[in-house]
Amino acid sequence: MKAFIFDLNGTMIDDMSYHTSAWEDILNNDLGGNFSYEQVKQNMYGKNSEVLVRMFGENYFSDEQMTALSFEKERRYQSAFLPKLQLLPGLSEFLETAYLQNIPMAIASAAIPFNINFVLDNLNIRKYFSAVVSADDVEISKPHPETFLKAAELLGMPPAECVVFEDAPKGAEAAANAHMQCIVLTTTHQTEEFSYLSNILNFSSDYTSDYLKDLLV
């Protein structure tokens, strides 16, 4: 394995419950939906516009409405999560070691640049990543492979030499669709939820596991 591709939310930072709450607030309180927390959690993968279409159907919102709702959801998420914003345990050291070993690294996220910048700039970790793929860079988000294939292309690496770090079944599925192996961070989902996939190398709760330490020696 020659390159690392990181999903962002839930994989580098433990923030998925904040996304779920922000979505729940917008979908139910602003848009009059009646979705349970669990329904929101299971359906909020991919781009924000894809989430809105999944929940309310095609052509329910205009593109302008979806863009405005997307930013409003992220504003609520950011203001709630900012006091807790930090990398998962061990990730700071992991990134620094991989960087010193010249391992090419990319971010490949379904989030909009507004959120990716929120994380990279507040945590001052932009220098580690030679490529960043956001929602705005792809036609179709995860579980479609486009996000990860684009990251590999920007890194100049064949997919087979890229290892993906993910927290979500739909993200790990996107990695499988891109013919990439995947390490799962169990911040948000149970290991059984990934049992339909055959590209999972390891499950770790954070970046202090022996498996991840051994990856860099």
Ligand SMILES: O=P(O)(O)OC[C@H]1O[C@@H](O)[C@H](O)[C@@H](O)[C@@H]1O
């Ligand atoms: O692809 P990532 O980095 O896990 O980001 C996914 C999340 O990004 C958020 O911005 C979306 O609102 C969520 O619905 C989505 O699940």
